[in-house]
Amino acid sequence: MSLHTWSLFQAAEAIRRKEVSSTDLVKALLARMEKVEPRVQAFLHINAENALEQARLCDAGSAKGLLHGVPVALKDILNVKGQPCTCASKILKGYIAPYDATTVVRLREAGAVLLGRTNMDEFAMGSSTENSAYQKTHNPWDLERIPGGSSGGSAAAVAADECLAALGTDTGGSIRQPAALCGCVGLKPTYGRVSRFGLVAFASSLDQIGPLTKNVRDAALLLGVLAGKDPLDSTTLPDAVPDYMNTLEQGVKGLRLGLPREYFVDGMDPEVEKLIRAAAGELQKQGAEIVKISLPHTPHAVAAYYVIATAEASANLARFDGVRYGYRANDPVDLLDMYGRTRAEGFGAEVKRRIVLGTYVLSSGYHDACYLRAQKVRTLIRHDFEQAFQKCDAILTPTSPTPAFKIGEKTEDPLQMYLADIFTIAVNLAGICGISVPCGFVKNVGKLPVGLQILGPSLGEETILRIARAYEQATPWHKEKPGLL
């Protein structure tokens, strides 16, 4: 049995029916890792013994919840008690988390086995996972290419069948873009739907945790486990969590799907555009109505994002100072020297670039022109979406303007790298939800997956999951596997 190719739902059902054991599953995944991980390098920490011990306990005990005995991988930005949490940064090398993130608690309560920690761009800052201080992760579809980012390790691990599902975080597209580039499903929930407690903050008003999975049903299953109000995160929403599995199969008949003019722009890969238009056609065929919409402030989203996200990051990352935990520079002569060298040596170039930018836009004299103006743009973008959702139930866009690019191709040009998130960023600014599902492959540079992004209004997860599921059921893309073997 090739257990590693199973979906999350399939594995959960099989364990529940005692057709396989959790130990069998973990062993199969560990064997798979042994085979492909040297080439993919999706994981920063694999605690095989600990995972097997968790599996053994699951097999010995009675079923705890929906994910009983099912292994799940975690982006290395989520705190798990007693485990490292490096955020792929040198500054947190050796740090052992003393508490569990709320999402980790929920996974544990559902019975999941925590498999290992996936690679990422340092502190989730990047779109290619090349900003990891530890290793480069390779796209399973083409090992010369990046897996996307910042949750590139999670996406690559799912795509390479090294885990059944993984958690990622999405601040400007960091779940959806790598999911698209690795050919898996990635969901960014509505801001406040999933607790951020225990997620090491990059940009607090934009960050959300979400699932990366092999199919849409798995995303619905995992979201149901993660979502809900958390007393430890004041920004979580009080609304009851619906049963996402329940509405999954309702189809798209009668739904209005918007195609925003601003997301089909010059410079977009023509093959990508063709695949998105084809996907819209498929959904239309199933009974959805395609409507033209406009999100007029889209061109300002990237600029506003890089002001707000970096401003928040400059404060969020101030705590990494060598005083209490993590890396500390050797033999500082005084406090200032300790701060300066600890941070200079501990942070990578992109993180420093963003801290400097964020500090600058909040500085007196620039605060109003930069930060305040970006907040106004954010409000306009939110209004754009509110108005658009008067005309449609969901919006269809490409997830990324291009398929995966080559490792090293954009590292010298941060601005080009920032544009990789051009279609995903506005969603975080507006706080709404979005999902990326595989919608085909480009063939001009080898076979590379492309993602269709489906955006829903605030708390519109049921709708976008339903649409994604209907599309997925009608298309073969999610069944294709990278030719790694």
Added chain:
Amino acid sequence: MNYEATIGLEVHVQLKTYSKMFCGCANIYGDAPNSHACPICLGLPGALPTPNEQALRLTALTGLMLSCEIAPRCKFDRKNYFYADMPKNYQISQYDLPICLGGGLDLMMECYPKDAQKDVTTTKHIGLVRIHLEEDVGKSFHFEDSTGVDFNRAGTPLMEIVTQPEINSPEEAFAFLSTLRNTLLYGNVSDADMEKGQLRCDCNVSVRPVGQKEFGTKIEIKNMNSISGVRRALAYEIERQKQSLDHGKKLTQETRRWDDATGTTFLMRSKEMAHDYRYFPEPDLMPVETAPWLDEVRKQVPELPNARKRRFMEQFKLTEYNAGVLVADLELADFFETAASRSKNPNTTANWIVNDLLRELGATGKPLSESPIRSAELIELVDLTESGKINSKQARDVFIEMFQTGKKPGVIVEEKGLSQVSDAGAIEKFCDEIIAANTKIAADIKGGNTKAIGALVGQVMKLSKGKANPAMVNEILKKKLVS
């Protein structure tokens, strides 16, 4: 040249809450270092704050006591700067939408320094700009070759009260802080002990020639740890600024540190080195709506010092002075009210407290809480005099003895055989003896010099070893000598 000083205060107050501002750790002073710390107040990666409603309520209560407007909606902001005892290297504070706006308080005469009270002619009002809520930082301890940080205080709720620049002398600053402290104690929002850091104060002070419209150069003073220290620091700083100006020097905006030992201020940082705090809204916290609990807090506003003073004057017929002294200190007012409610003569009780007890406490440096005389003993003493068992002179001796030994007044009276002699026959004997020994004075009195009777009363009292009832002595002598 003649100058006038302009002073504004920023007062930090530690709130009396069970837990810290944004986590569940206990808000306790003085325990073993780092025994009250968790991922949230240590600023560990991934931890998030959740606001403490009790702290919000206590701040609103303070605002109501100080006539502030309570915002229907306030929010938190991040104030960014690096410091080793600040876990996140930003402080969660309130920037543009604080919980309380405006308000102010009247300086109580009794809250001025003792030596300055005689110069107070009018009741001065000091306006407030705002009151906001923030989190406190930890505490650094410097050892020989290292520094340790105790995070027990990190994340505890801290209220900042900002005054208008309406204070014009060190004495007014003293009176403001004393009046404020008393109000805070009345509301039970803080223990407000400046020496324990529960009340901290930064002063902004400038001087300008009398008649000049614009304020002078503002200088901030930090590190005062007593209210009298604030007075001394301001007096020093105002004098320093005046002399600088007199010598034609130009003052520059700066922050200075008060050194209590030498009684001087010295430069801490200049304006160029001032922090740019880069405030922005705290994205981890939602704005706070005060409406859901504000009505409940309104009901908790206590009787404030001025109202209590008026009530003491009406209910217990106290003099304005006595009532004022009593209410200017919550503990003293409570001490009095406990005694007065059971005492036959509340006004006498007030006199004992205001004149004798405060004098003895002052002389021995004891706080009221350590007074050997409690209200029960004071009531007993007042009753002994009211019933004529002892006279006022004896009572004073008994009081001193009570204060020194902690014995009950009844016990002292018995031990010393101090009962007052009110037996007319016995007193008459004393009187006769004195008249016989002072024939000349007696003749004088008979001749119409009734004032001289006082001299004989004194002698009778002496003869009776102070035990005779002075009123009766007076009466009997009159009867015998003035017909």
